[in-house]
Every structure is written in C-alpha cells, then in structure tokens.
Amino acid sequence: MRQYRPHMKCDVVVIGLGAAGLWAAREALESSKDVMVAVVDRRVGYDTYSPCALPFTLNGEVGVENVKHSLPDLPRLKKMLGREVTKLNPEERIVTIKDVATSEVRSLEYGVCVVATGSSPVLPSIRGLREALGRGATTFSTPEDAMGVLSTLERGVRRALVVGCGVVGMEVSHALSERGVEVVCADALPYPLPGVLDEDMVKMVIGHLVKEGVDIRLNTAVEEILLQGGAVSGAYLGGEEVPVEMVIVAAGARPNSHILQGLVEMEEGYVVVDERMRTTQEGIYAAGDVTAAPSPLPLGRIRTGLASVAYLQGKVAGRNAAQEVVGGNPSERYLGSVGVFAAKVGALEVAAAGLDLRSAKAADPGAFAVKMKGSSLPDYFPGGEEMTVKIIADGSGKVVGGQIVGGSGVYWRINLIARAIMEGIGVDDLSLWEMAYTPPLSDIYDPLIHAADRARARLRRRR
Template identity: 30%
Template sequence: MPEGTFVIAGAGLAGAKAAETLREEGFAGRVVLVGEEIERPYERPPLSKGFLLDKEPRDKAHVHEADWYDKHDVELRLGVAVASIDPAAHEVRLSTKEPVGYDKLLLATGASPRRLEVPGARLQGIHYLRSMADSAALKQAIAHGGRRVVVAGAGWIGLETAAAARAYGNDVTVIEPEPAPLHASVGPEIGGMFAALHREHGVDLRLDQGVAGFWGAGQVSAVVTSGGAEIPADVVIVGIGVRPNTRLAEEAGLEVSDGVLVDASLRTSDPDVHAAGDVANAYNPLLGRRVRVEHWANALNGGPAAARAMLGRDVSYDRVPYFFSDQYDLGMEMSGVASPGEYDEVVHRGDVEGREFIAFWLSGGRVVGGMNVNVWDVTGDVQALIRSGQAVDKARLTDPGTPLADLVP
C-alpha cells in the first residue's frame, strides 16, 4: 500500500468518491480534496431535476454528510482551486498561493457550460446551469410561474429545465439548431419522440434555428433567432453543452484532446497523474476507442476506478456509458452510445405510442445502445447485450414475450 500525499483537484462527485475509495481501500496517507465551490461535494442530476423542481432538499444532493470528511481524515479545502501543477516537482499550487506536494494527483476538474457569444449575452436574466448556486437562482426565477421562459438548446439540460419551467406554470419556448431534440445524443428517431412529448405539454419548440442575439435594457426581454424571429423572454436558460476544464493539464504539459487523455486505468501521460469524470477522455476497452462521458454515472464510477489505479491496483475502466432523465411523466435510462453515425437502425419492443417501451440502436446487428422508457429493472440486461458485442435476432429482440436475458450469449 503506497503512503504519502494524494491530492484530488476537483471536489465534485468524482473527486469525493475517489477520496471515499482511497479510505475504503486502506490508504492511510494524506488525502487533500480541493474544491473551488464553497458547497461541499454534491451530485449534479438534482440541479435540473429534484432540487430544481423543489421536490428534494438541498442536502439530498450532497455526496457525504458534513462531518464525513473530518471523520475520515480527508482535508476538504472549499472555496479554493488548484491554480497550477508542477509535475517535475510533484507539487500543486493553490489559489491561496499555498504549495502542496503530492505523490499521486487526480484531476477531477469537470467541465464548464459553453457560452453563447452573441449580442446581448451579458444581459441579466440569462441563466446557465452547472452549480448548486446556478440551480437555486434558476429556481427563484421560474418557481412562481407566469414567466416567459426561452431555452436555448434541446439537449438533456435544455429539455429537463424546460419541463421544470412548465411544471411551475411558465410559458416555454425551446430553440434548437438541429432538426430534432437530442439529435447529437440519440439521433432523430427518439429525438422526435421527445419533441412530441414537449409539444404535448405546451412547449413551443423551434427546430432548425439557433439564437442570434438578445434584446433588453439591462434585463433580457427578447431572444432573436437565426431566422429573424423575436421571442419575448423574461428568463433565458442556455443549455448548449459543456467544455472540459483542461487548463491545468494543458499548462502542465499533459496530453489533451477534447479532455485530458487517459488510458484504460485513467492514467494521463504522466504516470503519477490520473483524471476522471467529465474532464477525462478515456480509452474504453469495451468500445475499443476513446470516449469522454459527461454523465453522472461516469463520475460515480470513474472516481473510484481512478483511486484504485492510483493505489496500484490493476484497473480497466470499461463501463457501458449510462444516463437517466425525468421529464413530465416520462422516466428513462440510456445505456451505450447512440449518436448519429454510430448505428444503422433503431428498433423497439413495447408500446411506443404509450411511451412504455425499450428502444435499441443496432450496428451490424449488434446492440450498441438501449433506452428503457417507463420500463424498469432492465438496465442490467440491456448493458449485457451491449457488452456481448454479438449480433442479436431482431425478431426476438423486439418481442416483449422474450426475456432480454435469454438474448445474451
């Protein structure tokens, strides 16, 4: 068991779970967990779901109880950032100017929202959603209803916040430059289902157009689309994706390309530095290529995997990408990769019109992605089909009478 000091840059879910795993695995050395926010580590899904909808208290999002860090001798530094890394000296410098030496370093710096750089982008009333503070501010803006809310981007964050805004009784317009919601994530077939879902709940969905600018005198009052339309707005939510926070890695000379490049053990080009969560562009042995996964489950599982690798364990991080979402009365779980170009066709089992079904994305007859919509306790079987890498009988796959477990080789 190695000793010394392990530093974790980033006190989100990945960083907090890494610290927890180090202690569970018997590491008795110094653990320093550095977080730029003043909030102790928390999970992000509630920010666009339960917390935003005022269905869950703030504390439910926290990874650990407040006293967990002291009880487990984890030095939690909140409101402080790692400002720089000196790999040769095995030292980080904090934003407080304090140097901290390390034997192993984990980069769990996450990602930041992409910003709309258009006229009027600095007006008040334009919200981005990444932190607990962001979610609290957005909740305050929409919770009383009767507001005109415009959402830029029909990805997962855009659709979940649109659903929350409608639940509070606001008028909602969603603007999306792609031909369907979630086009880059799941393609047009299932994206069309989400378009219908939101329109049924009164959302004005504007596809094939983007945001050209904002109008207002200090406070946003309208959104101008790329087609020239002016949409009145009291509140704007921008959800156009994120960028991995790679500055530290770049300045330290680590290999970076759409995230910090890591191998299957989540090790960077420096053997004493690992990366996990949104910031890591990891080689996934199951997929046979690199993939940067921005979802909750990757932080939940990647942090512990990196911690074990830092301890010298034999780690091969080959998880099937996983995501879940709740919108109105629709709950779903997504496994695998189903972006356009990754599949040949989409097939279903169950009641698509009633939105109680499983969709499968096929490539060469193999299941590469699966989404269960209002159908539960099947994720393990769906992921087993993906992991098998074998072609399946499409007739049996789409037959609700055939147990999914029977299709796994």
C-alpha cells in the same frame, strides 16, 4: 498582495470534488490505512452536490439544500475548500494552491495526483448574452444557479427561453412548464441529442413536451438577448423577436482541463487516460468529465459527461493512486463506458446506451435496427405503461446500441442493453435472457425480449 506560506504534504491530492473527486478520495482512503488524502476545490459553503438533480428543484420535487452533500471529517482527510490549484509541477510533485477569498498562496507536496476538475457550462456566442447574465439570464449547473432561477420565478416570471434542447434543457423546460411558465426551448440543431438518440426516438420526447405546453424551436438559432431597464425583456430567435423575462442556457459543457495543458496528452481539450485512469504524465491520474477514456464501442475514446461514469472512474483512479503511493502496482481496471444514460421528462422516461444507428452504420455498413412498442405489464393487468424499445445491432447480430422511450421501467431495461453491449452479446442470446416475472411488475414476454426476437428474425432473414 499575495501571501506565501510554507508547503504542506500529502500522499494523494485530489483536485476537484464532484462525483469523480469524491469517489477518488473515498477509495484512496479505504484502499490503504497509511494514505493521507487532500481534496482541493474552490467551492465554499458545502462540499459537493448532485448536478443531475438540479432540474427537479425547479418544480419542487427536491429542495436545493437536499442536493448539497458533505464529505465526513476523517483523520486522514484534509478538505481544502474555497481554494483552487493554480499550478501543477509533476517533476517536483507539487501543486500551488490559492485561497479564493484571500489570495493567499501555499504549495502542497504530493505523492500521486488525481485530477477530477469536471466541466463548465458552454456559453454560446449570442449577442447580449454576457451582458444579460445575472439580469434574468443564467447557466444551469450549480445549486446557486437553481436558487437564482427560483428567486427569479418568485418575482412572477411568465415567459422563459431555454437555450439548448438536450437532456438538461428538456428537463428544465418541463419543470418550468409545470410551474405555469410559458417556455420556448430553442436549439440550432435539426434534432437534439445527435449521436445519442435517433431522430425517430427524439420525436417522441419532443411530442411529449409539446403536449405539456413547451414551445420547441428546432433548427432555430438564438441570435440576441434583449435587455430593457436592466433586465431580460426578449430574444431574437431565427429573426423573430420573442418576449421572454428569463433565459436559461443549457448548451452543453466543456472540460476544465487547463491545469494539465502542456503536461499530458489531450484530445480536443479532454485528458487522455488509459484503463487504469493514468494520464501520459507519471504520477497523475484523471477521472470524470475531464477525460477521454477507453470504451468497448468502435469509436475510440469516449467523453460522456455522465455522473455514473465519473464516479466509476473516480473509484478506479482513487484505488490505483493509493496503490501506487505505497509502492504497489496499480491493478484496478476501468471497464470502459457505453454512455448509458436515463432521463425523466415529466412522466416520460428516456434512455439510451451505445451507438445510435448512424454511428453504428459508420462503423459497420451492415448494422441495422429494430423497433417495437410494448407494455410494462400484461395486457390484462391494470397500470401498464407503453414503451418503445429500439435495439441496434451490427452486421453479425451483436448488440451495439439501444434506445427506449416510455413509462416506468425504461431505466432498468436500458441497463440490461448496456450490459449486453459491454459483454458483446448477440441478439440471439439476448432473446433468451431469463427475466423475473410477476404480472403486477412485468410481462412474461418483456418488450426488451420481444425486440430482441424481432432483431433475431431480421438477422436470420438476411443470412
């Protein structure tokens, strides 16, 4: 039977303690010395963690305990872990909170609420998958998932199936392969990461994984997970029975927005926010994976699921929530996202920002792309690593997208492309950007600038 206790009060309540919630709480506390903040999350044992690091726990690059983090105990901060918000009443500004272990229910009166509830893994409709969970099959989004996989590997797993060839699927597949596991990575799509990487760039990543021993199956649906003796024994892929002893599901995520259902405007389950991170309900902000947020790209609102986006949105939401609760006017503005991301698949770095070519052409039929190969260092200097740079521009020459696959240095170059997109820079100007140079670190004619020159030349030929 549920027990009820008198309600408590706080100025700002943050629901969820991922990247967005952590930074929302931090910024709210730092923005005003008078603000009391409460954070609510059902997690127990540790405060928060770095999900993007989880694939690298499987090959020993980082320990599982190292990706867990604690929020400092502060006088104006109340951590309410092991609890979940079951109801949000925006009229009375009260949230109902249940203790996960005891089912005790309390109410919390707030001034402003920040919803940063993140996302949960998608569980595809595959026969036998739900029955296989905990018996050799798992999703992969928490430290507990990683510990479960490592425990299974210690029992001598030789063959594994990874469902989904997105970023996480690729990183997990490579990590397992490094441990000597025979890996099949299957995806029902003709090529992974549509809307993020063009097919020609994805093929480079797929080729790298195949060379590393990963069996990539595209255009191949996983139809059934097989159990024998209470454990995973195989799977049907495209009508073929494949023996596997472990299944890792990396098939995307969906927003945890149910607490706001019927209270705010949503798009396909994502919470619509403005540039202040305000929802359509007064007194409620949202940040992170749960949001559909403004973007300078011609796509309307963007949903990224990126930690780098979540923390920025959390900063804006936390600052504005603190300003509002003390009677000020929320002034912080989120600049929008161009979806810039980077991934590391073994020695290969993969990164993209903005629109892929198909999306760019849908927005502007005159859009075009150029691609070139270059080296991170001058030809005469040892240690240079090859990379392929692709720049996507609209019909006027403005940079709207970029993709890079190669060795060391990919990630910082994609950040420059992202800045060009944010600022509306054209390929003419990008080709003249000043870059730091010293032979042990870079070439005077950087591959990024070389690609911009090619785009500029193509644009001039079209005029």
